[in-house]
Amino acid sequence: MELQENDVLYAGGASNGQGTPQAAPVQGGGFTFSGEGRDGFRQFVAFKGSGWELFKICIVNFLLTIITLGIYHFWAKVRVRKYLWSHTVVEGEPLEYTGTGKELFFGFLIVAGVFILYMVLQMVLERIHPGLSVLAALLLLPFWFFATYRAVRYRLTRTRWRGIRFNLSGSAWKYMFLALGQSLLNLITLSLWYPKSCAVLRKRIIGNIWYGNRNFTFSGKAAPLYVSYLVAVLGIIGFGVAGFMLADLPTAFLQMNSNPGPEGFKSLAIAMGTFYGMLILGVLVSQWFMCVLIRWEVGNTGFPGVRFRSSLTFGRYFWVQVSNLFLVLLTLGIGTPWAAVRSLKLYLNTLDTEGSLDYAHLAQDAQEAPKFGEGFLEAFDVDLAV
Amino acid sequence: MTQPDPSSRPHIPAASPESPEQGKPAGFRYYDGHSAQPHAVDIRPAGSYLQIVSPAGASMASWSLDSIVLPDFMNLPYSLIHLQKGGQDTGERLTVMDGAAHDRLAPLLLGVRTNARRTSLNKWLRVCAAVWLLGLLLWWGFPYATDAVVSLVPVDAEIALGEDVRDQVGAMLARKNAGKVLHCGNPAGMAALDALTERLSLVDESPYPMSVSVINSGIVNAFAAPGGAILVTSGLLEETESPEELAGILAHEMGHVRERHGLRSMAGVYGLQVLGLLFSGNSKGVFGDTAQGLALYMTTSSWSRDFERAADAHAFTLLRKAGLNTQGLSTFFERLEKDAEKDKNLFPALAMLSSHPATAARIAMLREMEQAAGKPEYALVSVMSAEDWKAVQNICQ
Numbered sequence: 001m002e003l004q005e006n007d008v009l010y011a012g013g014a015s016n017g018q019g020t021p022q023a024a025p026v027q028g029g030g031f032t033f034s035g036e037g038r039d040g041f042r043q044f045v046a047f048k049g050s051g052w053e054l055f056k057i058c059i060v061n062f063l064l065t066i067i068t069l070g071i072y073h074f075w076a077k078v079r080v081r082k083y084l085w086s087h088t089v090v091e092g093e094p095l096e097y098t099g100t101g102k103e104l105f106f107g108f109l110i111v112a113g114v115f116i117l118y119m120v121l122q123m124v125l126e127r128i129h130p131g132l133s134v135l136a137a138l139l140l141l142p143f144w145f146f147a148t149y150r151a152v153r154y155r156l157t158r159t160r161w162r163g164i165r166f167n168l169s170g171s172a173w174k175y176m177f178l179a180l181g182q183s184l185l186n187l188i189t190l191s192l193w194y195p196k197s198c199a200v201l202r203k204r205i206i207g208n209i210w211y212g213n214r215n216f217t218f219s220g221k222a223a224p225l226y227v228s229y230l231v232a233v234l235g236i237i238g239f240g241v242a243g244f245m246l247a248d249l250p251t252a253f254l255q256m257n258s259n260p261g262p263e264g265f266k267s268l269a270i271a272m273g274t275f276y277g278m279l280i281l282g283v284l285v286s287q288w289f290m291c292v293l294i295r296w297e298v299g300n301t302g303f304p305g306v307r308f309r310s311s312l313t314f315g316r317y318f319w320v321q322v323s324n325l326f327l328v329l330l331t332l333g334i335g336t337p338w339a340a341v342r343s344l345k346l347y348l349n350t351l352d353t354e355g356s357l358d359y360a361h362l363a364q365d366a367q368e369a370p371k372f373g374e375g376f377l378e379a380f381d382v383d384l385a386v
Numbered sequence: 387m388t389q390p391d392p393s394s395r396p397h398i399p400a401a402s403p404e405s406p407e408q409g410k411p412a413g414f415r416y417y418d419g420h421s422a423q424p425h426a427v428d429i430r431p432a433g434s435y436l437q438i439v440s441p442a443g444a445s446m447a448s449w450s451l452d453s454i455v456l457p458d459f460m461n462l463p464y465s466l467i468h469l470q471k472g473g474q475d476t477g478e479r480l481t482v483m484d485g486a487a488h489d490r491l492a493p494l495l496l497g498v499r500t501n502a503r504r505t506s507l508n509k510w511l512r513v514c515a516a517v518w519l520l521g522l523l524l525w526w527g528f529p530y531a532t533d534a535v536v537s538l539v540p541v542d543a544e545i546a547l548g549e550d551v552r553d554q555v556g557a558m559l560a561r562k563n564a565g566k567v568l569h570c571g572n573p574a575g576m577a578a579l580d581a582l583t584e585r586l587s588l589v590d591e592s593p594y595p596m597s598v599s600v601i602n603s604g605i606v607n608a609f610a611a612p613g614g615a616i617l618v619t620s621g622l623l624e625e626t627e628s629p630e631e632l633a634g635i636l637a638h639e640m641g642h643v644r645e646r647h648g649l650r651s652m653a654g655v656y657g658l659q660v661l662g663l664l665f666s667g668n669s670k671g672v673f674g675d676t677a678q679g680l681a682l683y684m685t686t687s688s689w690s691r692d693f694e695r696a697a698d699a700h701a702f703t704l705l706r707k708a709g710l711n712t713q714g715l716s717t718f719f720e721r722l723e724k725d726a727e728k729d730k731n732l733f734p735a736l737a738m739l740s741s742h743p744a745t746a747a748r749i750a751m752l753r754e755m756e757q758a759a760g761k762p763e764y765a766l767v768s769v770m771s772a773e774d775w776k777a778v779q780n781i782c783q
Contacts, residue, residue, distance in 0.1 A: 048461065067514065068513070068514060068517045071513075071517050079458065082457075082458045082459065083458070083459055086457055086458070086459050086461075086464065087459070087461065089463065092463065092483075093415070093424075093463070093465075093481060094463055094464060094465060094481070096457070096465060096467075096479075098475065160477070160479075161422070162417045162422040162424065162479065163417035163418070163419050163422070163465075163477040163478060163479040164417075164421070164422045164477065165477075212421075212422060357422070359421065359422045359423040359424065360421055360423045361421070362421055362422035362423075363420055363421050363422075364419060364420055364421070364477055
């Protein structure tokens, strides 16, 4: 990594201004980076949010949403995002969310209009012929891809770091057709195409992300994913089949029904134990693949001057996922803010980087964010519940 | 505001805690909105301005206090935002890195903080008032709006819809044998039922052709689909003890049909769901779903209580006009209530009661109508012969 002669970094500690990397941990913005400890890589992001604070925000949001008959929902979303963004500290400098509730509200009105049209269409089709409503359901998929791309763009244009905006170039329509094609290929190949489609879609999105006047790159190839993917798929199928073969649940149930007693109960317990054991092993394998996917995604993302890496380990990932599940279930949802913070810490604090950004030449993109000629369509920011 | 010049930045020292000989850094970083280059700076109060100065003492920017926007959360490190005259974001930021810097800055921003709080409180009070006004308008206007929509639906369409609903509900509730729905309808019983329906229809002056069908089900309930398709369960026929009671129930259901209650509540529920979607976004989550479900239930059950009352009144007038005994309905309710008291676990009876107004109140209303109407002008006719009644009761055999 070439360092610029007079490139001064105040955080991250990659350089001391003379172009020589520092080995010792450097204090940057009130927290310690582990310097060059991880073979040239250093921690890139520190998420500093707390579950308790997020919980307080959620409770206030909940009450305000009720007394405003639901309208506050959009402002509530913004407040949560502002909290999450501003506590995501990247190289000593927090992110900033500049979206507003008004934008989300108008964006939602548009989506609601589309949704109502969709419902009417579905009703009309159903009246003509019951089978035709499937057609309407199929229309939702492209709409979903389109909306996803738009939502990513909206969030990026409303994100600033060091005063400089992010952006997403490219057309949502093109992404829609691309994603449709990939889904079709996945369907035809019985998901064997999946790693390749991951590579294609990630490249389209990440390769179009901008920070200021510089472009992110994505160099991920499907080949390295395939081994893990096939292992995971075979594992899931294998454990699934084993679960059904080894645990003869129907027989056990019948036995339990015909002569209930300790004998029947025991065989049922064994069958259930085997079945769920296999189910858990299957989930374990799929989670392992998710972890591989995240590392692949991060490791292949680049930006001029820096490389990224995720030091996420499967053990840690699995532990957080499982404990979060219990955290949410056992508290009947009250624990959700804590679970969210734990997940974010897991993903963000394991992001490492190597190299240094050319801050002086990272200029604000001349194009103003909302000037894409699509008005409030930019605020196409919805988590569609389909 | 100074323009950054990357080739010559002599004023930026390699400030870090490791170089204490250059003096402690002030704990502020300035970004000029043009590049991501950080500048180590210090602040200096200057009247209604906040001056941002380089360590060498040169002024880098001067922000008027009322052009500064505080972040929502001031946990360290946080950034102040600088706006232009028109309120547009300049992209300039001042990041506060540590507690010492915050302690020096906070007193200068006291006024900004109070102002921001006052403006946002004002805004919220106005928005809340507007939202409540809108809500009240909707609360009052909604039934009229749904009625207006319902009045646009042609009778033919309503009848077609009602037949669909009847078939679906019938298939759902009916007893099944090896997947096949068991039907009820021995000819003698059906003939007696149809005759009774015909008699009531003659005086009803309703635009809908009434048709009654019986479902083979243990549940005690009767149901009026839009457009005149009435469903009666065999459980209900077993529960009734006289043809007068049955006539009362049928007249009640015909009231629902005549007043288009089925269509009105369907339109209402659908409309409420759309509104709920509009207002709450699609907030997934425990809180959102519970609140929405509760609101929907409370509103619809209050409508259905009104509907039941209207149908009871309609039933009374209809029976009077047809010259039939008007006490059947109240007798039936009384027995249902007694059964429910006798056995609180009698689910079938409770199922019928659940969405209906308190039975005692309905009995009282019917009695009052009875008194107000006085003695019937004509002698009462019998509802059906004992033989026909027997056939109706055995309709599922």
